[in-house]
Structures are given as C-alpha cells and as structure tokens.
Amino acid sequence: MSLLVVNASQVATPLGQGPACGAAQSRVAVFPQAVVRCQGETIAFVGSLEEHDRLFPPPQEVLDAQGGCVVPGFVDPHTHLPFAGYREDEFDRRLAGETYAQIAASGGGIVKTVAATRQASEEELLRLTLRRLSRQLLHGTTTTEAKSGYGLNTEGELKQLRVLQRAAQLQPVEIIPTAMPAHEVPPEWRHNPEGYVELILQEIYPAIAAEGLAQGVDVFCENGVFSPEQTRRLLAPAKAYGWRIHLHADELFPLGGAELAAELGALSASHLLHVSPQGIRALAQAGVVAVVLPGVSFFLRDRYAPVRDLMAAGVPVALATDCNPGSSHTESMATIMQLACLGAGMSSEEALVAATLNAAAALGLAHRLGSLEVGKQADLVVLDAPNPKHLVYHFGVNLVRHVVKKGRVVVRDGALAA
Numbered sequence: 001m002s003l004l005v006v007n008a009s010q011v012a013t014p015l016g017q018g019p020a021c022g023a024a025q026s027r028v029a030v031f032p033q034a035v036v037r038c039q040g041e042t043i044a045f046v047g048s049l050e051e052h053d054r055l056f057p058p059p060q061e062v063l064d065a066q067g068g069c070v071v072p073g074f075v076d077p078h079t080h081l082p083f084a085g086y087r088e089d090e091f092d093r094r095l096a097g098e099t100y101a102q103i104a105a106s107g108g109g110i111v112k113t114v115a116a117t118r119q120a121s122e123e124e125l126l127r128l129t130l131r132r133l134s135r136q137l138l139h140g141t142t143t144t145e146a147k148s149g150y151g152l153n154t155e156g157e158l159k160q161l162r163v164l165q166r167a168a169q170l171q172p173v174e175i176i177p178t179a180m181p182a183h184e185v186p187p188e189w190r191h192n193p194e195g196y197v198e199l200i201l202q203e204i205y206p207a208i209a210a211e212g213l214a215q216g217v218d219v220f221c222e223n224g225v226f227s228p229e230q231t232r233r234l235l236a237p238a239k240a241y242g243w244r245i246h247l248h249a250d251e252l253f254p255l256g257g258a259e260l261a262a263e264l265g266a267l268s269a270s271h272l273l274h275v276s277p278q279g280i281r282a283l284a285q286a287g288v289v290a291v292v293l294p295g296v297s298f299f300l301r302d303r304y305a306p307v308r309d310l311m312a313a314g315v316p317v318a319l320a321t322d323c324n325p326g327s328s329h330t331e332s333m334a335t336i337m338q339l340a341c342l343g344a345g346m347s348s349e350e351a352l353v354a355a356t357l358n359a360a361a362a363l364g365l366a367h368r369l370g371s372l373e374v375g376k377q378a379d380l381v382v383l384d385a386p387n388p389k390h391l392v393y394h395f396g397v398n399l400v401r402h403v404v405k406k407g408r409v410v411v412r413d414g415a416l417a418a
Helices: 022-025 049-055 089-095 100-105 111-119 122-138 156-172 193-210 227-235 258-266 279-287 294-299 307-312 333-343 348-355 357-361
Strands: 004-008 010-013 030-034 034-040 041-046 061-064 071-074 072-076 142-145 174-182 215-220 243-249 267-271 289-292 317-319 380-383 400-405 408-412
Touching: 022 307, 022 348, 034 049, 041 049, 041 111, 061 258, 071 289, 072 333, 072 357, 089 333, 111 156, 122 142, 122 156, 122 408, 156 174, 156 193, 174 227, 193 227, 215 227, 227 243, 227 258, 243 258, 258 279, 267 307, 279 307, 289 307, 289 357, 307 317, 307 333, 317 333, 317 348, 317 357, 333 348, 348 357
Parallel strands: 004 061, 010 071, 072 142, 142 174, 174 215, 215 243, 243 267, 267 289, 289 317
Antiparallel strands: 004 034, 010 030, 034 041, 071 380, 380 400, 400 408
C-alpha cells in the first residue's frame, strides 16, 4: 500500500534517531509545500512533488492536506490509561483548598482508583481503555505508553496489562505497556510495606513476565510511597526480565529520585517538580530523558518542573499527558504542549520536539518514531493550521484534521476512519 500526502503548507519535523538536547531541542526542520510518501508502514520520501513524481510511480491513495501542515504523530510516554472510576469530587475538594496529600490521607487518591479498578471486570476496563485510546488518536497521538498500578495485587495488575494487550489488537494506537505494581502501597499492606515489596518481587513481577505483558517497569519513588532503597530493589530485576526502567521521581520532595534514575540507567524520569541541581546534573550525564508532566502542575495548581534548567544542563526533555483520573485527566498532547509553553516556559518548537522525537526517546523508540524521515515509521498528523505554532497559539481546540498510523489513514476529517 502506498499513500501520498499532498497540498501541505509545510512539513515540520525534528530530525534524528536520538533525543535532542540543549539548543538542538528547538530545531525543527521545515519543508515548505512538501509531500510525504508512505510505502507500506514506512516513510519513503519527504520533499517536492516534482521530485517525488520523478522517483516514484503514482500512489495507490492520495491524502489532501488542504493547506494544513504535517507533523509527526505525537508520542505520549507516560499515561495510566487502564483505570475505572473517576475522582471529580476530589477536584472540587482541591478547589476548596485541600491538598493532594490531604485527600490521599483521607482515603482518596490512588487507592480510590485502585478500589474501582479492582471491582471492574476485564471487559469493562477494556471498554473504558478503548474510549481513551480513541480520544488520544483523535488528538493526534499515534503511540502511547500505558502503566498498570491500579491493581496493586497479582490479579489486578495482570488484568490491567491483559487489557492493554487486547486493546493493542483492536485499534490503531501503538501501546507500550509498563508494569507498575509499585505505584502505591495498597491498604491491605499499609501495616507491612516491606511485605508488599516482597510480594511484587516474588509473585507479581514473575506473573507479568510469564505472560510477556510488559516492556518496561516503573516505581513511584516518593516519601510515604517507596523509598530510594526500596526503589533500587524493585528495579533490580528489570534487566533479567528484559524491561526498560522508568521512574516517578522528585514529584513532591527532592528525594534523590533523579540521581537514582541516572544510577540505574533508566530511560526516563518523570515529574521532577522538585529535582535538585545535583539530580539535574546526574540526568544529563547519564542521558536520561526527563518526562515533564505540565498537566499535573496545572490540574493540581502546583509548581512546574524546571524545564529551562533541565534543558540548559543538556537533559533531553519530553512531554506527556500523565492521563489519569486524579491529577491530569486529559488525553490531549496539544493541551500539554500549551501548558508546557505557557506554564513552564518552553518555546513552541521545543514543545513539538518534546512531544515527538524526545517522547519517542523516552520509550527507547526514537530510532523508528518521532520524526518524519525516510526509513522511519509512517506516523503523521495533518493539522488544520498553516504551521505547528498554532498547536500552542490556537488553544482550547483540536486542530487535528487527519492522522496516519503505519501508512494508513486512521483519522479522516476529524473522525475515526472505518
């Protein structure tokens, strides 16, 4: 199957097969009035129509960009998609002045979602997850990471990850599943958190690995959750299972999570609202991608991660929605780009790179995703806008006109394609 995208105002894309750092994070190549040819699942050409017609036969399908610009498909490298239940009541409580920590201490927070997710059947959880994936796709996300962590027991964690495995076969968004039983200490283990750590190591991890349900592993390293020492033990088996390492780090306190991510060779460290200068240096030296979650800062009315300090130090910065029911309830990467610019001080070019190439690098996939280059996977978005700056400038609307995943049109004129 061959597909040619024509009549674009421009093709705008980062370039490269690894994360962009420092000044390079603001570099976006612009090809005015270029066409993109997809051959099978791969990009075969980016350039002028005249040069294309000289090199290639007519395509089997033509997609008209109608004067819009073309950008890479968005990659969302940090979500918690498979959950049941909502926490809108907690949202009102925060508006009235309660903190996230106070709500969690009263029985809300993650454990409330755990209760609802445990109660939901696998079929119900699949239905909810597919709805969220459809929203992601309609907003231009073509690849998403998704974590477990709302089961917090063997049965519940397997259920979440089996849902992701099934969902990957039922819709176009590419899913990168991450095991995260160390998301919180469940209520039944609060009296013995060390016992829960051992349950993860001795029972939950082996069960997940036996079914091949995860590509990565994540731990919430935070005061009152998992200590740096516990986190180190929880991540020690990752290599044996073939799992990439991710880390929730320094969200609420400067606990040394960034330094630990660097020490353990993590692909990414997320949150980082309270990362220390030493932690920033460690991330830069180890080449760990900082996954910044401005939706959480906005939703919780909290501080933003120090994006400019991270980039100045040479840390590659990616963006993610952290889609979850308690602290960032959105599937829209464009919204996250807007918050990164208006709240955290990124430029529109830096945000585009962070939502595409660097986001792919945070999942170890920048060699095949995140930019529109010959040989990479044919994942792209056609915007109803003349250039990608409008993703930030024209806020509060969905500018996605068409989406192509693996060379196939999966969103056409703003609607899911058959």
